Amino acid sequence: xSRYNSRISEPKWQKKWDESEIFCANRDxxxxxxxxxxxxxxxxxxxxxxxxxxxxxxxxxxxxxSAQGYNVLHPMGWDAFGLPAENAAMEKGIHPGDWTYxxxxxxxxxxxxxxxxxxxxxEFATCDPEYYGHQQAMFIDMMAKGLAYRKSALVxxxxxxxxxxxxEQVESGRGWRSGALVERKELTQWFFKxxxxxxxxxxALDNLxxxxxxxxxxQANWIGKSVGLEIKFPVTQKYNGFSEIxxxxxxxxxxxxxxxxGISPDHPLSKDLEKSNKDVLSFNAKCRHSGTxxxxxxxxxxxxxxxxxxxxxxxxxxxxxPIWIANFILMDYGTGAIFACPAHDQRDLEFAIKxxxxxxxxxxxxxxxxxxxxxxxxxxxxxxxxxxxxxxxxTKASGxxxxxxxxxxxxxxxxxxxxxxxxxxxxxxxxxxxxxxPIPVVHCEKCGVVPEKKENLPIKLPKxxxxxxxxxxxxxxxxxxxxSCPSCGDKAKRETDTMDxxxxxxxxxxxxxxxxxxxxxxxxEASYWMNVDQYIGGVEHAILHLLYSRFFxxxxxxxxHLPKKAIEPFNALFTQGMVTHETYSIPEASSIKRKVWYSPxxxxxxxxxxxxxxxxxxxxxxxxxxxxxxxxxxxxxxDIIDQYGADTARWFVMSDSPPERDVEWTTSGVEASWKxxxxxWRLVVDAxxxxxxxxxxxxxxxxxxxxxxxxxxxxxxxxxFNKSIANxxxxxxxxxxxxxxxxxxxxxxxxxxxxxxxxxxxIAEEIWEALGELELISKSPWPKANxxxxxxxxxxxxxxxxxxxxxxxxxxxSLEKKEIESLALADENIKKILNxxxxxxxxxxxxxxxxxxL
RNA sequence: GCGGGCGUGAUGGAAUGGUAGACAUAACAGACUUAAAAUCUGUGGGCCUUGUGCCGUGGGGGUUCAAGUCCCCCCGCCCGCACCA
Numbered sequence: 001x002s003r004y005n006s007r008i009s010e011p012k013w014q015k016k017w018d019e020s021e022i023f024c025a026n027r028d029x030x031x032x033x034x035x036x037x038x039x040x041x042x043x044x045x046x047x048x049x050x051x052x053x054x055x056x057x058x059x060x061x062x063x064x065x066s067a068q069g070y071n072v073l074h075p076m077g078w079d080a081f082g083l084p085a086e087n088a089a090m091e092k093g094i095h096p097g098d099w100t101y102x103x104x105x106x107x108x109x110x111x112x113x114x115x116x117x118x119x120x121x122x123e124f125a126t127c128d129p130e131y132y133g134h135q136q137a138m139f140i141d142m143m144a145k146g147l148a149y150r151k152s153a154l155v156x157x158x159x160x161x162x163x164x165x166x167x168e169q170v171e172s173g174r175g176w177r178s179g180a181l182v183e184r185k186e187l188t189q190w191f192f193k194x195x196x197x198x199x200x201x202x203x204a205l206d207n208l209x210x211x212x213x214x215x216x217x218x219q220a221n222w223i224g225k226s227v228g229l230e231i232k233f234p235v236t237q238k239y240n241g242f243s244e245i246x247x248x249x250x251x252x253x254x255x256x257x258x259x260x261x262g263i264s265p266d267h268p269l270s271k272d273l274e275k276s277n278k279d280v281l282s283f284n285a286k287c288r289h290s291g292t293x294x295x296x297x298x299x300x301x302x303x304x305x306x307x308x309x310x311x312x313x314x315x316x317x318x319x320x321x322p323i324w325i326a327n328f329i330l331m332d333y334g335t336g337a338i339f340a341c342p343a344h345d346q347r348d349l350e351f352a353i354k355x356x357x358x359x360x361x362x363x364x365x366x367x368x369x370x371x372x373x374x375x376x377x378x379x380x381x382x383x384x385x386x387x388x389x390x391x392x393x394x395t396k397a398s399g400x401x402x403x404x405x406x407x408x409x410x411x412x413x414x415x416x417x418x419x420x421x422x423x424x425x426x427x428x429x430x431x432x433x434x435x436x437x438p439i440p441v442v443h444c445e446k447c448g449v450v451p452e453k454k455e456n457l458p459i460k461l462p463k464x465x466x467x468x469x470x471x472x473x474x475x476x477x478x479x480x481x482x483x484s485c486p487s488c489g490d491k492a493k494r495e496t497d498t499m500d501x502x503x504x505x506x507x508x509x510x511x512x513x514x515x516x517x518x519x520x521x522x523x524x525e526a527s528y529w530m531n532v533d534q535y536i537g538g539v540e541h542a543i544l545h546l547l548y549s550r551f552f553x554x555x556x557x558x559x560x561h562l563p564k565k566a567i568e569p570f571n572a573l574f575t576q577g578m579v580t581h582e583t584y585s586i587p588e589a590s591s592i593k594r595k596v597w598y599s600p601x602x603x604x605x606x607x608x609x610x611x612x613x614x615x616x617x618x619x620x621x622x623x624x625x626x627x628x629x630x631x632x633x634x635x636x637x638x639d640i641i642d643q644y645g646a647d648t649a650r651w652f653v654m655s656d657s658p659p660e661r662d663v664e665w666t667t668s669g670v671e672a673s674w675k676x677x678x679x680x681w682r683l684v685v686d687a688x689x690x691x692x693x694x695x696x697x698x699x700x701x702x703x704x705x706x707x708x709x710x711x712x713x714x715x716x717x718x719x720x721f722n723k724s725i726a727n728x729x730x731x732x733x734x735x736x737x738x739x740x741x742x743x744x745x746x747x748x749x750x751x752x753x754x755x756x757x758x759x760x761x762x763i764a765e766e767i768w769e770a771l772g773e774l775e776l777i778s779k780s781p782w783p784k785a786n787x788x789x790x791x792x793x794x795x796x797x798x799x800x801x802x803x804x805x806x807x808x809x810x811x812x813x814s815l816e817k818k819e820i821e822s823l824a825l826a827d828e829n830i831k832k833i834l835n836x837x838x839x840x841x842x843x844x845x846x847x848x849x850x851x852x853x854l
Numbered sequence: 855g856c857g858g859g860c861g862u863g864a865u866g867g868a869a870u871g872g873u874a875g876a877c878a879u880a881a882c883a884g885a886c887u888u889a890a891a892a893u894c895u896g897u898g899g900g901c902c903u904u905g906u907g908c909c910g911u912g913g914g915g916g917u918u919c920a921a922g923u924c925c926c927c928c929c930g931c932c933c934g935c936a937c938c939a
Binding site: 330728829 | 865
């Protein structure tokens with residue numbers, strides 16, 4: 001009894017929680033619900049410290065809200081489709097499904113000892129046919145509404161692995177797995193019409209008050225709305241039906257400075273020219289080969305090709321501008337063509353200098369003309385500038401005024417129109433992969449692309465596949481592939497593309513509300529549980545996952561799979577920081593640049609040096625970075641739980657850093673957490689053996705406890721868990737030093753254990769029981785601070801003279817300003833400083849400060 | 855380049871415009887111990903002339919009775935996006 005043993009206590013309480021089913025969520029319309037969700041994990045096989053931090057945060061919120069009387073939903077599942085399973089299949093010869101389900105079992109077994117208040121009865125994996133079957137049904141409904149469609153598009157194609165790669169999977173122009181040069185290939189692919197929602201997804205961000213500003217800004221930038229002018233430039237020659245070039249600009253005010261037209265190598269005109277002109281063909285090929293990776297982009301020099309074709313300037317038909325193909329113009333933004341204004345756009349200027357194209361400054365000042373030789377002058381939008389525009393007649397205007405005038409002129413004359421352009425492109429949803437949700441359509445020679453009949457769902461992945469050849473095994477599985485057409489009954493072939501795994505994670509939160517429903521989502525359950533009240537996860541999902549989910553919720557609503565109230569599914573979002581650790585390394589003898597890395601358990605500390613255990617050599621302490629296998633700075637949660645218990649790990653990850661920032665894992669920090677929990681337990685044992693009777697210290701202790709209730713509650717509410725924990729340390733120290741009677745100490749310890757419960761639930765239960773309580777602390781209500789006890793009658797305030805603290809006095813809170821002032825002036829220290837002088841002014845802020853101004 | 859964030863002891867970090875450094879770690883000293891660990895007590899921004907003194911929240915200026923906090927300029931770091939017309 002004298003020592004707290006987490007190895008015995010933790011499983012004991014986990015079993016009791018499990019038996020009493022207290023974390024099972026049931027719809028109860030009479031109670032307010034609270035839905036806490038952490039981003040579900042990919043079943044890699046092992047949990048890491050990032051998981052521990054993420055799920056502990058969610059658990060603190062869930063347990064706290066539950067204690068506050070909310071009907072809490074806190075589920076867990078698995079984002080189980082994806083490439084790693086196929087890689088494992090290729091490397092180890094295991095079936096991706098077997099590999100995945102084994103990993104899920106392993107990870108669940110590692111998560112259970114954390115004592116999370118999760119409703120495991122709702123668990124599912126996205127690779128369960130029941131789950132992806134509903135996804136297929138929704139896909140069919142979205143096809144019917146035109147939200148899912150097929151089109152031909154340029155994709156990153158890995159010729160060795162024979163699959164499409166996402167942009168993130170292309171490194172320096174090469175496939176991340178095969179190392180093969182990636183080709184840009186035109187393929188017919190499935191898309192979701194997310195672009196229909198550009199405006200709405202952008203506008204709705206304004207209502208997401210409890211999302212981090214940073215994430216909202218990132219999404220807004222990603223959607224990338226720009227308002228501008230689309231201008232038609234008539235082509236002066238007759239060429240294959242290309243009578244005009246449409247360009248998009250956000251700065252129509254610089255139109256008079258246009259010196260040439262630039263088109264993308266992928267522009268229809270460019271593609272047409274390459275058919276008949278070998279030089280164009282080789283130029284375009286050169287452009288397509290570079291340009292995929294970030295590094296290439298940075299270094300990429302601007303190159304161009306003069307097509308020989310020309311257009312006339314809409315403001316002055318006599319003015320003729322050449323059409324160039326230029327590598328810096330993107331086909332998938334705007335019209336894939338620009339008018340170049342070298343004087344007022346840096347990119348255009350670089351290009352113009354290189355190819356000796358005219359630089360036409362439309363601004364009056366001589367200063368500009370000198371500057372413009374190296375740096376383009378971007379006309380300010382708000383400031384009024386002198387103009388020298390012969391075409392529009394503008395002489396003095398701000399950029400904004402000039403833009404408006406030019407747009408009006410264009411619309412009146414008919415050579416242009418105001419349009420809104422978005423950067424957001426439709427969501428490419430198909431992958432040439434096995435381990436994903438099959439797209440439920442068939443290709444029929446007679447009927448074309450036909451959706452499967454819903455009664456045939458789920459279209460299950462075949463189990464008997466091989467990975468001995470590159471490419472998609474579904475393509476080679478002729479039994480699975482060959483089917484009959486749902487429409488005419490003739491022979492047909494199944495679609496072998498599978499869905500992007502981001503689709504799986506775009507609606508799992510809705511499925512959690514009714515995980516066994518025979519429709520994708522049960523309307524009654526979703527109406528009650530949605531929205532997610534608090535969503536917690538890594539900021540790396542700020543754009544893709546969170547934007548896709550926002551779109552998918554709207555698409556589900558349109559296809560009657562989700563109530564209207566859930567179209568913005570996450571009321572509050574919290575993005576937590578990473579878990580980091582120091583790195584240890586020794587440079588290799590052959591090259592200083594190459595290093596041998598050592599894991600934290602391969603080194604030990606001696607005389608302030610880090611020594612490698614095996615060799616005794618000194619290792620260098622490197623930067624503190626995210627735990628990663630390659631740098632070996634990884635701490636396995638399992639080891640920590642085995643050694644110290646889950647409560648210690650939970651307490652530590654929540655203690656030092658604010659949750660949105662990175663937390664550095666340190667051995668000393670973990671040991672301190674462990675020591676602290678043991679200290680709390682000793683206090684409990686001591687208090688029970690204590691015979692001190694009631695005394696005047698009781699009230700002081702009681703006041704401290706109530707102040708802590710207030711502070712810890714505030715900390716949890718504001719996601720400042722580190723502050724809550726600092727306060728719990730404070731309360732522990734106060735109890736430890738208190739001379740109060742045993743009764744008061746026990747009361748204070750009960751408060752302490754309640755406040756600790758969300759963070760360290762096992763030891764909290766153990767204390768609760770030791771102090772004679774029969775109910776589970778996990779079931780008992782959150783304590784309420786008694787306002788009368790929060791503040792004492794006396795208050796210590798500082799007295800400043802000219803803003804510098806000179807003395808402290810303790811006085812009754814109820815005193816009037818005048819009384820405080822005279823007490824302050826009567827203070828010995830203040831009297832000495834004043835030395836008889838009369839203050840000019842005395843500022844009294846009751847309960848805070850007195851400032852004497854001389 | 856554009857957008858967002860940050861800069862406080864040796865370290866992680868506290869501070870509704872009102873006593874800067876709560877709480878924790880590392881370090882040091884003392885108690886207990888044959889000893890170590892554990893535990894307990896204390897010191898813990900800098901400086902000197904040791905006064906209840908002066909300086910101190912990246913640097914400079916400003917507003918205020920009062921600035922880590924608000925405003926302006928500069929420096930540095932981190933994150934995101936990026937030839938987006």
